[in-house]
Every structure is written in C-alpha cells, then in structure tokens.
Amino acid sequence: MIKVQFGCGENKLPGWQNHDSEVDICKRLPFDDNSVNFVFTEHVIEHIGGPDAMRFFLECHRILKPGGVVRTAVPDLERFYRLATDAHIRMQHGFGADSEDREAATRLIIFGYGHQSCWTEELLDTMLRLAHFVTIRCSVGKSHHAELCDLEGRGVLAGDSGINEAQTTVVEGMKL
Amino acid sequence: MIKIQFGCGPCKLPGWQNLDIEVDMRKRLPFPNNHADLLFAEHCIEHLTCREALRFLQECQRILKPKGVIRVGVPCVEKLYRDGTQDAFNFLHLAGWSKPNRQAAVQSLILGYGHQSWWTEELLLVVLRVSGLQPDAVCKLGQSPRPELTGIDAQWPDGYPTPPVDPEKALCFREQETVYAEAVKP
DSSP states (O other), X not given: OOEEEESOTTOOOTTSEEEOTTSOTTXXXXXXXXXXXEEEEESOGGGSOHHHHHHHHHHHHHHEEEEEEEEEEEEOHHHHXXXXXXXXXXXXXXXXXXXXXXXXHHHHHHHSTTOOOOOOHHHHHHHHHHTXXXXXXXXXXXXXXGGGTTOOOHHHHHTOHHHHHHHEEEEEEEOO | OOEEEESOTTOOOTTSEEOXXXXXXXXXXSSXXXXXXEEEEESOGXXXXXXXHHHHHHHXXXXXXXXXXXXXXXXXXXXXXXXXXXXXXXXHHHTTSSOSSHHHHHHHHHHSTTOOOOOXXXXXXXXXXXXXXXXXXXEOTTOOSSGGGTTOTTXXXXXXXXXXXXXXXXXXXXXXXXXXXXXXXX
C-alpha cells in the first residue's frame, strides 16, 4: 500500500510518504505509472498556477493504480465568503486583510499567502473530472476510504478547526 | 453617458470608448473615481491572473459612478464541460485548437490561448462581490436586462474571425463557453 502526500509542511502523516519542497509538483512526479494507491494534498495546489494544477492532476492520474484515489483540499473562495464568521474575518484582518469585513477577508485568499490560483468546489471537481477522475465531494476529515479519513491537519495546526470547516473544500477523484 | 470597453480587440462598439492594449488592465486605470456609467470587458480577464483580475475589478468599482454597471464575459470551464456540444468540439478541432472531444476542448481553455486564470460562473460572481460590486444578472450572449448592454457581445467586424474559422460556428462556440455577468456599484 503506497500512500503519498505532496506539500506536507508540518502535517507529517504516519504510514504516508510525506513530501514537501523536495518534490516539485509542477514537474513530472518521481513515481512509476500505476504505482500509488493514494495521493493527498492539503492547501497546496493554490500555490501553483491553474495550468500547473491541471498538469499535476494528470500526473496524479498517471501514477495512481486503477482504483487509486487522489484527495485534494483547497481554500474555497465561495465557501469562505458564505461561511466566514466574525472571528474568521477578524483573523484575516490580523493576517493583513485591508479592512475588517467579509469582502476584504475573502480578497486576502486571492491576494495573500503566496496563492497563485483560485478555487471553488465546483472548479476543483471539474478539474479532477477533466483529468479523467471520477469524483466525489467530501468534507474535512471525512471519506468513504478508511485510509483517507481524518487527514486534514491544517485547522488543528492553525489552532482553530472552525476555520478549516469555513474555508476548505475537499474533493476525491478515483482512477478507473 | 460614459461607456468604456476594455480589451476590445477588433470589436469596436459605436458610442463607447473602445480600449485595448493601450490601457494596461494590471495597473491603476487612467480614469478618476466615480467617472463611468457603463463598463464592458468581454473575454479579457482570463488573460490576467486571478489576483490581477481582482485588482482590475476593484479598479472598475473605483471608476464607476454609484449605480454604474459593469458587464463581464468570461470563458467558463464548468459551463463548456456541462453544455458543450459535439459541434463546438468539432469547431475547435477544425480551427486547430484541440482534439474533437469534451475533455480536450475544456482542457484547452485552461492550458491554451495564453489564459492566465480559469473561471466558473460561481467564481466570477464571488470575485465581483469581493470587488465591492453587486452582481444582479447572469446573461446569455447578446442578452441583458439593460437595453444599453443588450447586443454588445462578440460584435466581430466583417471578415473576423479569419478563415479557416467559420464565424457562425465561432459564435456558437462563444455562446457555449461564455458566462456574462452584470454587477452594480452600490
């Protein structure tokens, strides 16, 4: 069972190969065709441009075994704009949003954090389908695959799991 | 009535200021605050990154008069993926842009044409909202609840697009790939 996380940061998952900047996800991934069971990225692909993200998904499709699954978590602009609480808006202001309101807090997801691409659930789902996956929309921590439950660590590391619920969209794609 | 089109390409609209590359949409727009009644940007913000597009729309919000309106048309990946017909995919293929299937056609919107950002209707509406504008209409090509914004899309001059591209098929494709949204400055 080969499980690979890209862009792991501090969230090193036991039983997984946890790769960070030593693997450039904008290039050919250093894995053979049909060799991996699960791929996981959490708050990673928004740091690369849209075309690079598309190519990354095509690479994930190449390296996954048939029946293998890629699980992708991204900040979701539409979800955050809808669900952000006053506490999240204050937090974004503290991180550099130019005013303390919902619009500025959402703008920071586009302008800030070195982000290079914007995402919504619909867009992520469409991208994965374009990369030949069959998709299912999930929520943080939940999956039909036991191996993919409770992986998202970002909220815990940030000290506020509520922010993850408010801003994060998770979609899984299965290779047929 | 001040009407300004950005990224006009060959589509010069009578009665409008039609601006193309002489105005850099990535910079502060050369107009004062509360200046324009109507703005129009069709198939150009996808040539900016998402970040640049947000800045551009914030600039549009700045130069619009209160109650002024912007109409924005963008190619939408989920719309083409959902609504695209085989005719449209064949058109792209014959024009030399893509293989004649849904997957390749939509991928070409992401990887091709010099596009720097990708869009869906949902994403466009959120980005308009966080630019300080209030979206109030999503329209089909050529249609608008506002008479002055009706019939202004894809006003290609005679002889455009050039052969081998069939203008009628190009227009069908434009309709299938594009979401037009209008938003008001409060």
